[in-house]
Amino acid sequence: MPKLASAEAPSPFRTRDERVRDREEKREAVLRAAVRMFNARGYHATSLDDVAASLGVSKPTIYHYLGNKEQVLVECVNRGLEMLRDAADATRAQPGKGLDRLRYFLLLYAQINMDDFGRCVIRTNEEVLSMDSATRFRARKREIDLFVRDLIGEGVADGSIAPVDVRFASFALAGALNWPARWHAPDGPMTPAQVADSLIAILIGGLAPRA
């Protein structure tokens, strides 16, 4: 009889696992609240008091879940970088010619840049991080950049991409697809997917008319 009660009504008594999950959830809530404010007002202009207030708690609560302000930012950035890494992995498993695979990745890349955590990756400049964090940050962004260059190189090799300068092509793509992190309104009429599609079409096709 006591065993049966488990799935019925939500018991106010939490098991150890539930407590661990609660903790994770709260940590996550702090990060979500923080990243929104960082994106909206900038890191320096956002105080942890503000973040705490927006969650209806006090500052020490944040310190209970995260070490200090920089770590809050670092965790947010890491969430975004993780999404990018996943996108790269998904792309590696993708068939097709270089251009197709590149397009596949760019579509994900652009959309991530319109996500709260992805935006944060773009909007965070290394100067605000400690040297140590900045180094790691740079390294992980470089990983992504190199991945894009590989895809472009692959496309050039198999003829699906014009013989462009790989380095500059990756800069041009990154710039164009990072920019929405600054102008795209999450609650605007265009979905991230639509924005991504439109931008990528232009980048692939170019401005000059096709013969």
Next chain:
Amino acid sequence: MPKLASAEAPSPFRTRDERVRDREEKREAVLRAAVRMFNARGYHATSLDDVAASLGVSKPTIYHYLGNKEQVLVECVNRGLEMLRDAADATRAQPGKGLDRLRYFLLLYAQINMDDFGRCVIRTNEEVLSMDSATRFRARKREIDLFVRDLIGEGVADGSIAPVDVRFASFALAGALNWPARWHAPDGPMTPAQVADSLIAILIGGLAPRA
């Protein structure tokens, strides 16, 4: 005889005009020093004490020439915006088809974005400005954006540009050509003109191989 001395040796006595020019020069020096530090470390992370120290003067000296910290930033941004407006004017006087005129402007645009003051326009986000300044800032950036859209529309109309979505094309171009403000090293091996050329070639030609 006294008249003749004017152009000979630089007199330690300054005329009224010279004094006005001295003042301008100092003001300008403050802005140059400030914009460099803003670009390097970010606006919030730069104190006016630091700026003053880098010029070998004290903070009140800065306040003597400029009202307050925000005004320092606003003036820097205005310098950049002025360069952009000049570039637009020069382009208006330019002959040729839409694509040629667009290319002409983009070349200037991209280079300005690698200049100290131009960088500052890109790197300054409105959130750090007072509502009033932010509004003016947004308006002047919008001017530039509309100008680019006009050029693209012109090119589409005269057939020199493919029938792209004008709005997204301008976003894609802006993003790609703003990005160097964040990665281009002024003392690196590539000159701004070379960077601009390379990026623009890719944007106009697109990634897909030409038939």
Next chain:
DNA sequence: TAATCAATATACCCGTGAGTATAGAAAATA
């Protein structure tokens, strides 16, 4: 039941940095 631990709050400390009050030197003007 006692002792411990997790979670949260209140109230504080303290450094930084924007902005100012004041004074003094040098030059310009009367």
Next chain:
DNA sequence: TATTTTCTATACTCACGGGTATATTGATTA
């Protein structure tokens, strides 16, 4: 020469915000 103006420094005020010391409560474990 006396007076005012320009330029600059020293030395301050004050608010903000990161971070912490400490107390409280409720649940967990011994």
